[in-house]
Amino acid sequence: xxxxxAKAVDPTVDGGAQLQQVVNIECLSxxxxxxxxxxxxxxxxxxxxxxxxxxxxxxxxxxxTEMTSQDFFQRWKQxxxxxQEVQTIFKAQHPMDTDVTNAKVNKTLLL
Numbered sequence: 001x002x003x004x005x006a007k008a009v010d011p012t013v014d015g016g017a018q019l020q021q022v023v024n025i026e027c028l029s030x031x032x033x034x035x036x037x038x039x040x041x042x043x044x045x046x047x048x049x050x051x052x053x054x055x056x057x058x059x060x061x062x063x064x065t066e067m068t069s070q071d072f073f074q075r076w077k078q079x080x081x082x083x084q085e086v087q088t089i090f091k092a093q094h095p096m097d098t099d100v101t102n103a104k105v106n107k108t109l110l111l
Contacts, residue, residue: 001028002035025054030088 003026009019025035034053041048067075 001031002026003028 005024005026007022009021013019023037034055037052037054039050039052
């Protein structure tokens with residue numbers, strides 16, 4: 001499930017003009033299929049509909065941020081809102097192979 005916020009734009013766009021629509025998407029639960037954004041508009045008095053699959057990806061931690069320990073813990077404490085933290089416990093569908101898991105973790109640590 002997604003929570004979508006779009007900034008308001010002018011309802012009319014002149015021919016040849018462009019505008020930017022800023023959309024913020026917050027993932028509220030896991031999903032496997034790409035979310036679809038349904039766009040509706042009128043062109044020449046006729047309703048047009050377009051369905052666009054969104055390339056939604058996690059991006060909050062792709063770039064490192066330098067900060068003091070005080071700044072870090074201040075941000076960490078702000079994550080206390082229940083909607084910002086989720087834990088799910090589930091049964092594995094297949095048994096874990098400890099040797100394979102150790103090899104993957106060690107390979108990741110070496111990179």
